[in-house]
Structures are given as C-alpha cells and as structure tokens.
Amino acid sequence: MQGNNNIKSELIKDWGLEATDNGELVIGGCNTINLGNIYGTPLHVVNEARLRTTAYSFLETIKSKYPGKISVHYAFKCNPVPGVIKIIKAAGIKAEVMSEYELMTALKLGYSGKDIIVNGPYKTDRLIKACIENNIRFINVDSLFELEKIESICNDLNKSAEVLFRINPDFVPSGMNNGSAAGSRTGSPFGMDMKGGEVVHTLKMIKRMKLVIFRGFHFHIGSGIQVTDDYRKALTGLKKILNEAENSGFNVDVMDIGGGLGIPNSREMTTLELLLYQAFDLLHSGRQSNNKISFAHYADSVTKGVLSLFRNKKIPELILEPGRCITGPNQLLLLKVHQVKERKGIKKWLVADAGIGTLTMPTYYEHHEVVLCNDINRKSSEKVTITGPGCFSADVVYRNKIMPKVAAGEMLAILDSGAYFTSWESSFGFPRPAIVSVVDGRHSLLRKRESFDHMISLDTI
Numbered sequence: 001m002q003g004n005n006n007i008k009s010e011l012i013k014d015w016g017l018e019a020t021d022n023g024e025l026v027i028g029g030c031n032t033i034n035l036g037n038i039y040g041t042p043l044h045v046v047n048e049a050r051l052r053t054t055a056y057s058f059l060e061t062i063k064s065k066y067p068g069k070i071s072v073h074y075a076f077k078c079n080p081v082p083g084v085i086k087i088i089k090a091a092g093i094k095a096e097v098m099s100e101y102e103l104m105t106a107l108k109l110g111y112s113g114k115d116i117i118v119n120g121p122y123k124t125d126r127l128i129k130a131c132i133e134n135n136i137r138f139i140n141v142d143s144l145f146e147l148e149k150i151e152s153i154c155n156d157l158n159k160s161a162e163v164l165f166r167i168n169p170d171f172v173p174s175g176m177n178n179g180s181a182a183g184s185r186t187g188s189p190f191g192m193d194m195k196g197g198e199v200v201h202t203l204k205m206i207k208r209m210k211l212v213i214f215r216g217f218h219f220h221i222g223s224g225i226q227v228t229d230d231y232r233k234a235l236t237g238l239k240k241i242l243n244e245a246e247n248s249g250f251n252v253d254v255m256d257i258g259g260g261l262g263i264p265n266s267r268e269m270t271t272l273e274l275l276l277y278q279a280f281d282l283l284h285s286g287r288q289s290n291n292k293i294s295f296a297h298y299a300d301s302v303t304k305g306v307l308s309l310f311r312n313k314k315i316p317e318l319i320l321e322p323g324r325c326i327t328g329p330n331q332l333l334l335l336k337v338h339q340v341k342e343r344k345g346i347k348k349w350l351v352a353d354a355g356i357g358t359l360t361m362p363t364y365y366e367h368h369e370v371v372l373c374n375d376i377n378r379k380s381s382e383k384v385t386i387t388g389p390g391c392f393s394a395d396v397v398y399r400n401k402i403m404p405k406v407a408a409g410e411m412l413a414i415l416d417s418g419a420y421f422t423s424w425e426s427s428f429g430f431p432r433p434a435i436v437s438v439v440d441g442r443h444s445l446l447r448k449r450e451s452f453d454h455m456i457s458l459d460t461i
C-alpha cells in the first residue's frame with residue numbers, strides 16, 4: 001500500500017487512521033511514534049472509539065433486520081484481553097467462551113451466567129460443573145460423549161442444564177481452506193456429524209435425560225468469511241435436520257450460527273496462495289479489500305437464511321457469536337526495525353522486534369497491510385523479508401513483502417491486528433508486550449508489558 005498517492009485517504013477511509021503533515025501515522029488522535037516511544041515496542045494499540053462504534057453498529061444492524069429475538073455473544077477467543085472485552089460489553093454484547101479461563105474472565109468482568117454461552121471440543125468436567133453451578137445460558141454440546149458427561153454432572157449436582165447441539169454442517173465457505181474451515185466434515189472435528197446420523201442419534205439419547213434440556217442447534221462455519229451469502233447457504237442446508245428434530249418431537253427454539261464474518265481489508269490466504277507462499281515464498285502482493293463485506297449484507301443473508309429454514313414455523317431466537325469482525329479492524333501492532341541486513345542480489349531482511357514466534361502468528365496464513373509509521377508517503381520500492389527477534393528461522397512476519405526502503409530504528413504497523421493476535425501470543429524468549437487503548441488523543445494502558453520476573457514467576461529455580 002505504501003507509496004500510493006491516496007494513502008492518507010485510504011488510511012482514513014478503510015482503517016479510521018490519520019497522519020500528521022509530515023506523514024507520521026496517527027491512531028485515535030495519538031501519534032504512533034510517540035506511543036512507541038512512551039510504551040516501547042512491540043505494542044498493541046486499540047482504537048477504542050472505533051471498537052465501540054463497531055460493536056454498537058453490529059448489534060443495531062442485526063436487530064434492525066431480524067424480526068425475532070436476537071442475542072449477540074462476543075467470542076472471547078478472538079481477543080481475550082479484559083480491557084478490550086469491557087468496551088464490547090459496554091455496547092450490550094454478551095459472552096461466548098470455550099475454556100475455564102475464559103469463563104472465569106467473563107464472570108470476573110461481571111457477566112451473569114445467563115449472558116454466557118459455552119462452546120468448544122474440550123469441556124473438562126470442571127468446566128461443565130462450573131457452567132451448571134453458574135447457570136450458564138447454553139452449553140453447546142460437541143458430541144454424544146460430552147452430552148453424557150453433562151448428564152452425569154447434572155445428576156450429581158441435581159441441577160438442570162439447557163443445551164444446543166453443535167452440528168457439523170459440512171459447509172466450506174467460499175475461498176476457504178477445506179482443512180481449516182470449522183464446518184467442514186472432512187477437515188474439522190467440531191460438532192456432531194449431521195450427515196453421518198450422529199445428530200439424530202444424539203437427539204434420541206437426550207430424550208430420556210431428565211435434567212438436560214435441548215433448546216436448538218449451533219454451527220460455526222469458519223473465521224474470516226468473505227462472501228456474506230454463505231450464511232444463507234449454510235442455513236438452507238439444515239432443512240433436513242430441522243425436520244428430523246421436529247419429527248422426533250423437539251422444538252428448535254434457538255439457532256446459534258456462531259461467528260466468522262470477515263473484515264474488509266485483511267483476509268485468510270486461499271489454499272493456492274498459502275501453498276505458493278509457504279512452499280515458494282511467493283506472497284500475493286496486491287492491496288486486499290473487499291467492500292462487499294458489511295454488517296448490513298451479513299444481517300440480510302442471515303435473516304434470509306433463518307426465515308427460509310423456518311418457513312411456516314415459529315421463528316427461533318437467533319444467537320450470533322462474532323469475534324473478528326468486531327475487534328479485527330480496530331487494533332494495530334507497532335514494531336520497530338532493529339537492523340537491516342542485505343546479501344546483495346539475494347535478499348534483504350528487516351529484523352524487527354515481533355514475529356510469528358511471539359506475536360504475529362496470523363501473518364503466517366493471513367494478508368495484512370504493513371505501514372511505515374514514521375513516513376506513510378515513502379514509496380514502495382523493494383521486496384523484503386520482515387523477521388522477528390527470535391533466533392530461529394521460522395520467526396518471520398512476512399517473506400517478500402513489498403515495502404518502501406526502511407532503515408534501522410524505524411517503526412512499522414501491522415494493521416487489522418485485533419483478531420487472534422493477542423490470543424496467539426507467546427513469550428518465546430521475550431516478554432509479551434503492553435496493550436494500550438487510544439481515544440481522542442488520550443492513551444491508557446490496558447495491559448502492562450510482561451516483566452522478566454513475571455515470566456519466571458511460576459518456575460521452580
């Protein structure tokens with residue numbers, strides 16, 4: 001993107017960013033160079049006002065389109081930072097969690113059990129017990145094995161639990177990798193195998209359970225969906241199972257269609273792109289943008305899908321579990337170039353203070369724009385490989401990224417880093433960075449930089 005004459009207007013329009021007259025990148029009224037100097041790099045920067053607006057707008061758009069009851073639950077796994085979740089919670093969005101840690105975070109943040117949905121393929125007995133004791137709204141059951149565990153724990157506690165069945169709809173969204181799409185029958189273990197008869201069998205089993213109550217279905221077809229009509233298509237594919245549930249005497253009161261909506265300016269690499277990049281270092285170099293992704297298109301597709309699925313039936317409560325489309329575009333990651341290395345005629349490397357080993361795991365499989373913070377107008381002129389600080393060769397941000405000429409000491413920003421960057425972080429030889437939120441020219445710390453003492457605090461020395 002660097003070097004485009006309209007770069008400033010693109011940054012404003014597509015990311016809500018700005019620049020000073022001398023070309024320094026500004027987020028939430030704060031100069032990124034100052035932020036990097038004050039808090040140190042790497043640094044996550046959350047655009048608070050934009051995050052709040054996005055969360056409200058998601059909720060309002062779906063409410064304006066869907067004629068029935070709606071509940072929106074933010075998927076904690078996408079960005080589990082309490083300071084981020086608090087902003088989303090204040091907009092009226094509830095919680096979706098998938099581990100004891102996330103459940104504890106939700107309860108600490110003041111969500112009541114009735115505002116929480118629990119998902120995931122690894123629900124330990126302790127998690128299930130905590131769900132039942134805290135009157136969690138729905139446990140989304142992943143398998144018959146898990147359902148039997150839930151029943152046994154309900155019996156021990158003499159308490160009931162309401163559940164949705166997670167079904168594997170055998171649906172791969174357009175352009176996504178079969179091996180990673182969460183609703184793929186061959187690629188993903190999640191959910192009950194609808195086509196193999198597991199859902200119907202599990203419905204039969206729940207019939208004889210006194211304390212476990214079936215309320216509806218759940219699916220999640222993947223993350224980063226680029227074609228909003230895929231939701232309608234995935235829903236339409238559930239007609240048979242819906243009829244089978246009703247013929248077995250169940251009301252489907254609730255449809256939870258998970259998360260997954262993509263964002264306009266960053267996306268997962270396609271199967272071919274991933275192959276070319278990982279095998280031959282060929283990185284797709286064009287600007288990524290998809291202006292067909294919008295909350296309005298998404299809400300239309302979902303509404304059409306549910307209304308068609310429930311034609312001539314009572315329409316269900318609709319549950320949505322967005323993650324990426326709320327947080328993704330509202331955060332950036334600042335990194336500093338420590339040294340520039342060049343082997344003439346072979347390659348140039350920018351050695352930076354963050355890479356996939358510590359902080360940028362999604363850059364392994366997603367396209368993200370990288371901006372030179374101290375001079376957004378400098379023209380792109382060369383291919384460089386941006387590596388991280390780890391002394392291991394896979395610690396790369398991007399190989400062969402087209403960038404302007406960058407010098408040691410200059411600062412870069414990876415855009416759209418609000419989804420799955422903080423979740424994937426690891427202390428691979430370096431402390432986890434600080435997280436700061438910015439609004440109207442003010443900045444405040446959401447998380448301190450990890451200290452070395454904290455990093456070894458659990459070890460016995």
Ligand SMILES: Cc1ncc(COP(=O)(O)O)c(C=O)c1O
Nearest residue numbers: 075220223259260321322323324
């Ligand atoms: C069950 C479930 N719901 C919601 C989400 C959130 O997805 P996204 O961040 O793509 O919206 C995920 C992500 O993997 C998920 O597994």
